[in-house]
Amino acid sequence: MKYKLCAALLAVVGLSSVAGADAGDDRIMAAREAATRGDAQGLARLAASSSDHVLEPYVQYWPLSGRIARISEAAPVDAINDFLQRNAGTWLAEKLRTEWVKRLGYEKRWSAFEAEYRQLVQPDQEAQCWAAQSPGSYAAEANRALEGVWLSMLDTPAACDAPLRTLINTGRFGADEVWQRFRRLVENKRFGPAREVVSWLPEAQAISPATVNAALDNPARFLASANARNPSGRGGRETVLAAITRLARSDVREAAARWRGLDSPAYREEERAYVWGQLAWMAALSQLPEANTWYAQAQTVSMSDEQRAWQVRAALRAGNWNNVRAGIDAMPPAQRELPDWTYWQGRALQAQGRAADAQLAFQRAAGPPTFYGILATEALGRQYSWPKAAAPVTAAELARIQAAPEARRVLALYRLDLRTEALREWSWALRTVDDRTLLAAAELARRNSLYDRAINAADRTRNEHDYAVRYLAPYYDIFAREAQAQNLDLAWVFGLVRQESRFLSIARSGVGAQGLMQVMPATGKWIAKKQGWNDYHAGWLTSIDTNVQLGSAYLRHVLDLLSQNQVLAAAGYNAGPGRPRRWRDSKPMEGAIYAETIPITETRDYVKKVMANAEMYATLFERRPVSLTTRLGKVPASGVDVALARDEP
Template sequence: MIKGLWAGVALALATLSAVVHGDPGDERILAAREALRTGDRGTLEQLDRERGSHPLDPYVQYWLLSNKLVRPDPAPIIELTEFLLQDPDSLLAERLRADWLRRTVRDEDWSGFLRLYADLREPDAELRCHYRTARLNLGDTEVLAETRAQWMELTDSHVACEPVLRALATGGAVGADELWWRFRRQIETRSFAAARSTLAWLAAGEMPKLARLDHAVKSPEAYLDRLPANFAATRPGRELALTALVNLARQDDPRAAQVRFQRISDRLDHGERAYVHAILGHYGALARLPQASEWYRAAGDVAMSSEQRAWRVRAALRVEDWRMVESSIEALPAAEQARPEWIYWLGRARAALGRGDEAAALYRRIAGEPHFYGLLAAEEGGELFSAPTGNGAVTAGDTARAAADPGLQRALALYRLDLRTEAAREWNWALRGQDEGFLVAAARLALNHELFDRAINTAERTDARANFDLRYITPYRPLIEPQVHERGLDIGWVYGLMRQESRFSAPARSSSGAQGLMQVMPATGKWVAGKIGLPNYHPGMLTDPNTNVLLGTSYMRLILDGLDNHPVLASAGYNAGPSRARRWRDQRSLEGAIYAETIPFDETRDYVKKVMSNAVIYAAMLEGRPQSLKQRLGTIAPRPVEDQ
């Protein structure tokens, strides 16, 4: 039995070797991909007829069928059905169903849509909305009741949901007050086109003039300064004044909005005043204004978005008002209270209020989990982070299953052809529903092929407290360590930042143009090259790992020198720019964890937390001794007068 098992492993690995090291049909696959890009249906048809045994043959057929679906000709039903029957659980079958579903929407074939939709595994937001519309158009009125129950959750829904939402609004199932609340949330999220659509669902006598809406959005200060004396006589008049206040608070210092609010507050009702106070509290907290907590208090129990609720906690944290931290977290819905950050900060609040036993119970809920708050919670209980010993066991059977998996084989072939987007999709699809053994084997397979980002992402699907050798890999050490030591940087911090930036994918390129292992922007690379005297710099040099690490680590050193030699500030500066990291300090000393929690950019806030927790884990693994996250976070010095 053992001999047969290893024979299976050998066969799987031999097949895999052919996938990875090349195939005579590679040129045909690339030619088909180019024909799809240019819309050359004739070439696609010819290449599809040449089908052989290449692992990516299904892609040529899929590309041809997707090309046919977007054309005005009748959909090729027989060909589509045959393709779906070949491998109904594959990624390409899922993508073709989605393409075909969009075609049935275009053709208004709602019965056909429902038949296909039943087999779709992971519908996106657009198709979920079309599903509602299909049911409505076929007389299923239950969809109206279901959508009515989710009315406020669908404030930012895809435009494809509009037919069902409109039917609710114009049919009287939703009242004017709910329409106005939907409008408010859309204004807050700058979804102005959606807000205009919502207004169109109001009764004719309640609709404001759209020209006045545009004025309130584009020139809120001028709009408020020229409000007619009788603006508050109607609901539309008051709502447009609120719209202007929201936009002024977002675009400018919230204090400018407060001044104008005070002028008109006596003409607004209690609920409208509470709403404005929540808006002021939110934008005041983002601007790190000390009065943000007072504005939030004045808002009382007015309905708030999840973002506003979160910033109510952060506003209280910034001024270390632990009673308000506690009450604000306790006011969160249960699902939000269960998030690690609020469990931790509720524990901190209760400890500060003298209820240590309650705090300790909260810490125990997340202590030991390898994330920012799990590490902090463990430290509150006196436990520093130590890297777990031992690696996840992989059996010969697990290795054979991963090596022979058709989805992973297609992904590796796609990576070989540098079709990285398709490859990542194929890889992730192959992991769906897999057991721990398969996932660990797949992560090791990725690592063996130097697909470092796939190795990490796959390992993160496994037991959170195991497989640290796969979660926190240290590739490129001969390249990285000498440059880190030369610049006097902490190796754990550099690896922690690089892991967050690119997950060690040298070809990585962001939508904004950042490139390589350290995601260096071309302009930043040019500036750093000038600072360190790197001759003949040009953006193409960023694709070279050695140069990329040279520029990235040099930039880290320059930022660190300019930001109090503090890794929290420097991490924020690396992501959002040093000037922002400076401005986000307070007029007094601030605990590093509170600084991180109150960073106003969602991306940067998440980034800093992950970089700092990564740094602790890497340091524990590389140095072989326990590490303190709290010590690394330290204290952020007050903002200098010139930066205030």
């Protein structure tokens, strides 16, 4: 049945390659290469003429962008205005205008700045900070926005330094807000900006740069110093808090011991609560039992969203449903209403015997084809089912999207392997379109084998859905063959690959993982040897067939190492097979709780998506309701494990 389904799916897909080469492609690529090298003269020669190539705007954009960036040169204002007018509404126009706005701000040409700034659709943080410095009508709005990100803006563009300082100099923020920003920067390991922000303090609370450097550079040594034992004023106490925070990132128990030895009546109650909040957060990330006790000592302090989340996760691991509910109730409303915490709030209410309230919580989270959307649906006693499929894309709808300049540019960019530009054009083009246009874009992408873009567009629909496109199953025969050969659950394999590569065979991660199953070169070589393949060749990772063979063999290996448990194995495939073992408990744990308390954000998100994807593919392949709750099952307790090979990559 599954193979017949595959044939039907492929027939619907009608796969074709991205349109063939264009006569002007060489010129486009030559201009791209010149832009990459910074060859201004070469770019100018290529841009001196024009063509009707769909990517011609890029040949004109690259030299203009370079000239805007060269502050020592006069900007070609007429050429910039001409480009913006001829390409109005496009992503390239938005990009060039953003660059132009920043230069105008840098040169304090405020009249021209305001005229261009008002036309930006999505001004970035740096552009907003120039607006905050301007004397024009956008300054007040930009300054209010800057106030709103005082604690959350961690990577600060240089243009933001002046307006941030102005918030202090004008009395909008005082010393308390400076210390709050200092704390948040230290918490997030932004030590350079943290050193800078203390220079904004009023003279009465000033702290020497040498003291701050000592606390941040070698916290253990600083905490043993006289400065830490006898802190001088607010600044002295805050540097001790910073050193404790810094040390807790590497050894939370040592940091706690140091703090106990330094705590004294000199510290305010809020400062003590802050330290325990930091220690509790790090203990929760390290999955230490002390986390819950330390969180209890931090209740009076304002916590970040991440700290609050880990307070609930620590309570989940401890099985303390009263603390789960209390932790969620203490979250800000926007965080509390996220599906994750709505579901766990329902579970806590259920455990407290408040069945009716629990059902209301589950109803709020149920519906979407996400980890918690599916679990909440099942908690209501219902089987998850796909929504009614939208009407098929019509020939007229497909023709309209195919003729759109944005779509033609995206296809041409993919053809030339200019993926970064293609992804940005795609996102820009679809940012405000309706569901029917999204479905037509998904169909166009699918017909051109751009499976990642097809999934991306289908994922974004709001009311009309086509889950057969959201959960495409290309290369079905290859995956089915290898799943059978390795005795793997095919739906789970598809769920994993959808998350790994979105079925893009040329996908390459930032760390070098390749192909459909994102196999690392060292892993591919190792598993090939383990499978008895001789004369390993790096090209095996870029070939669809051999990539799936090697990836499936490695997935089988990870599953064997990790108790045949799909939750553990998904985590192991992403983070290496050693870590998921350390994340277990001394007793069996509900699979959903294990997934939610994975300490690496990327892996936690990955596992939840893989498991939810697997349920959707199982529903597609089997044509019957399935259960994510059952699939997650129980994660076994830590214990005797299959030993990792000495040469395990």
